[in-house]
Amino acid sequence: MMTKQTTRRGLIAGAAAGLAASAVATPAIADGNRKWRMLTSWPKGSPGPGQSADRLAKRITDASDGRISIKVYGAGEVVSGFEVFDAVAGGTAEMAHTAAAYWTGKTAAAAFFTTVPFGLTSREHMAWIYHGGGQALWDKLYEPFGIKPFMAGNTGMQMGGWFKQPIRSLDDFKGLKIRIIGFGGDIYRRLGATTVAMPASDIFTNLASGAIDAAEFLGPWSDEAFGFYKVAPYYVWPGFNKPNGTGECLIRRDLFEELPVDLQTVVQDACIAEHAYALAEADWKNADALERLVSERGVTLMPLPDDLIAAARTEARLVLDAALAEAPLGKEIEDSYAEAQRKAKGWGAVGAAAYQSIRDA
Known part of the structure; x- marks a missing residue:
């Protein structure tokens, strides 16, 4: 979670300057076709979300037969990974690929649209967004910023x-300096750690230099690609603070709403397709990477200690209550999310969780 907010006016001005310097200030519409820029929070083409961004751009470009043509920019090419929301909101770019958990400093309830500690799993989260009213609440939350999320x-x-x-x-954890974002960072601070928010591209350098003692990013596939195992060999589980990894596509609301219906459908369907494809890819690639990290990379897998998990569960409730107390739509979103989790728990107990317990016994 960002700890210091750049002023909106300064940020947008800086982003605009960056675009000019990069010679990417193309018009939104040229020769009857829309030319959009997608800014991302990821190093260009990086495994996982970076590749999702590239595929999403290609899906939209191909399915629209070039009527929407998208060029993708990695984090830092135009603005930093933590500035893409403001760049879209301010009109510097047409769209972005990022994660809602980065924007809790702007609106705390945004975290629910990526993940929250001890919250919904990926499939449960999809069910809430698509069928449980989550999308409507997300739209409502981002409407003041002029952004349409998917x-x-x-x-x-x-x-x-x-x-x-x-x-x-828990004592081993206290005093450590850790890279982490979102509500997980708030929990870790309450447990005695010092937390730092930084873009993915900066994590390895800071781990290697000793500027930080630990880092949380994604799962085995993406983490392996960044080389974190080379400087921090203990890989801990479970990821209680991020049981899901939803990425978001942000589009300037005015641009999306002015699209003809068929192009709106192209964009929506491309987002749905990429979400499903990426989740299946993550499950497959993470399994491969985890085996490789242990058998070839010398990584030691360790469960987080019981006393740390118990303390984190207690603190999670306090963190959420404090963050959402004055947050726009905070209670409405949390109540909807909690109802989705209640339903998922009941079905999971006799469904997937029950089956896995007998399959893997």
């Missing part, structure tokens, strides 16, 4: 992170 990629269940030293008790 789910558009998912990195699945997350791991607990990379540590330079083993974590065997």
Whole structure:
């Protein structure tokens, strides 16, 4: 979670300057076709969300027969990964690929549209967004910013992170400096750690230099590609703070609403397709990468200690209550999300969870 907010006017001005310097200030519509820029929070083409962004752009471009042509920019090419929301809201770019958990400093309830600690799994989250009223609440939350959001990629269940030293008790955790975002960072601070928010591209350098002692990012596939195992060999689980990895496509609302109906459908269907494809990809690639990290990379898998999990569960409730107390739509979104989790728990107990317990016994 961002700890310091750049002023809106300054941020947008800076973003605009960056675009000019990069010679990417193309018009939104040329020769009857729309030319859009997609800014992302990921290094260009990086495994997981970076590849989702590229595929989403191609899906929309191809399915629209070039009537919407999208060029993708990685984090830092135009603005930093933490500035893409403001760039779209301010009109600097037409769209972005990112994650709602980055925007809790703007509106705390945004986290529910990526993930919250001890919250919905990926499939449960999809059910809430598509069928439980989640999309309507998301639209309502982002409407003041002039942004239309869609789910558009998912990195699945997350791991607990990379540590330079083993974590065997809550005491081992205290005093560590950890890269983490969202409400998980608030929980970790209450448990005695020092937390730092930084873009994915900066994590390895800071781990290697000793500027941070640990880092949480995504799952085995993406984490392996960034090389975190080279400098922090202890890989902990479960990722209680991020049980889901929904990515979001942000589009300037005025641009989306002025699209003809067939192009609106193209955009929506492309987002749905990418979300489903990316989640399946994450499950497959994470399984491969986890085996490789242990058998070839010398990584030590460690469960987070019981006392840390118990303390985190207690703190999670306090963190959410404090963050949402004055947040726009906070209670409405949390109530809807909680109802979705209640339904999922009941069905899961006799459905997927029950089956996996007997299959894997």
